[in-house]
Amino acid sequence: xxxxxxxxxxxxxxxxxxxxxxxxxxxxxxxxxxxxxxxxxxxxxxxxxxxxxxxxxxxxxxxxxxxxxxxxxxxxxxxxxxxxxxxxxxxxxxxxxxxxxxxxxxxxxxxxxxxxxxxxxxxxxxxxxxxxxxxxxxxxxxxxxxxxxxxxxxxxxxxxxxxxxxxxxxxxxxxxxxxxxxxxxxxxxxxxxxxxxxxxxxxxxxxxxxxxxxxxxxxxxxxxxxxxxxxxxxxxxxxxxxxxxxxxxxxxxxxxxxxxxxxxxxxxxxxxxxxxxxxxxxxxxxxxxxxxxxxxxxxxxxxxxxxxxxxxxxxxxxxxxxxxxxxxxxxxx
Numbered sequence: 001x002x003x004x005x006x007x008x009x010x011x012x013x014x015x016x017x018x019x020x021x022x023x024x025x026x027x028x029x030x031x032x033x034x035x036x037x038x039x040x041x042x043x044x045x046x047x048x049x050x051x052x053x054x055x056x057x058x059x060x061x062x063x064x065x066x067x068x069x070x071x072x073x074x075x076x077x078x079x080x081x082x083x084x085x086x087x088x089x090x091x092x093x094x095x096x097x098x099x100x101x102x103x104x105x106x107x108x109x110x111x112x113x114x115x116x117x118x119x120x121x122x123x124x125x126x127x128x129x130x131x132x133x134x135x136x137x138x139x140x141x142x143x144x145x146x147x148x149x150x151x152x153x154x155x156x157x158x159x160x161x162x163x164x165x166x167x168x169x170x171x172x173x174x175x176x177x178x179x180x181x182x183x184x185x186x187x188x189x190x191x192x193x194x195x196x197x198x199x200x201x202x203x204x205x206x207x208x209x210x211x212x213x214x215x216x217x218x219x220x221x222x223x224x225x226x227x228x229x230x231x232x233x234x235x236x237x238x239x240x241x242x243x244x245x246x247x248x249x250x251x252x253x254x255x256x257x258x259x260x261x262x263x264x265x266x267x268x269x270x271x272x273x274x275x276x277x278x279x280x281x282x283x284x285x286x287x288x289x290x291x292x293x294x295x296x297x298x299x300x301x302x303x304x305x306x307x308x309x310x311x312x313x314x315x316x317x318x319x320x321x322x323x324x325x326x327x328x329x330x331x332x333x
Contacts, residue, residue, distance in 0.1 A: 007192075110208075113259070117160075171200070186208070187204075226245055
């Protein structure tokens with residue numbers, strides 16, 4: 001079904017109209033983008049490669065790191081859903097986005113965001129089983145079940161995103177076409193529609209904000225149950241479990257609180273929304289690798305071993321080529 005509108009493109013106002021401020025923001029977000037990509041891809045590569053390494057370090061071939069690698073992959077892709085376009089707009093005079101590109105950006109953002117919501121639920125269940133039923137952990141959280149959880153999270157994110165897209169795509173847009181944001185999102189687009197969007201706004205709250213609130217509360221309750229069960233564990237077990245759970249809780253809070261603020265209210269746009277969106281779109285994906293690596297000795301050890309081995313291998317290759325080149329030069333003489 002084709003959308004009924006006269007708008008073929010939108011103008012994104014971005015975070016600021018000040019040219020000097022735009023240049024500063026470009027440098028800042030470029031650094032955030034680089035750190036996000038390097039940090040998340042480093043975790044993915046470490047988790048994938050680490051089980052094949054020969055070393056007396058704990059293997060990362062476990063369900064928790066299986067989910068962590070997927071979370072880092074999502075964050076890396078998530079960073080590419082809005083960052084490149086926003087950075088281009090910061091340094092260019094033309095700050096437009098076509099209607100189809102806007103809808104595509106909206107779909108990808110909510111696909112990845114929705115998938116991450118359900119993935120965090122799967123990670124909470126993984127920690128629940130690991131702490132409450134440690135003897136049955138590997139039996140319950142086998143690779144097939146973990147794969148089904150990831151598939152379920154992806155399907156959940158896809159359905160959430162499709163609902164959002166179908167509502168917005170079929171709305172009539174007659175003008176104006178100026179979006180007071182740095183990306184295409186639900187509420188700014190609903191305000192541009194030339195029709196009554198009250199009931200659609202309620203549906204958006206149910207599909208986005210209300211779902212985020214319910215899942216956030218359930219996650220906090222589940223982690224509360226997990227932490228309460230640590231009383232029966234040894235001191236070392238409590239310390240390790242507390243460190244892992246506090247890491248997960250930090251990530252959950254950083255992701256859910258900004259999302260709830262933006263999507264769990266009637267359709268309206270506030271100037272602060274853009275700053276809050278920066279938190280879950282850019283800051284959280286950048287911080288997730290730091291949070292998981294700084295508080296996880298297994299991950300730090302695996303990274304040190306992996307990249308030290310890479311450096312040693314590279315050094316040996318360089319030495320070999322140098323010696324080979326020198327020997328050829330002596331033979332010629």
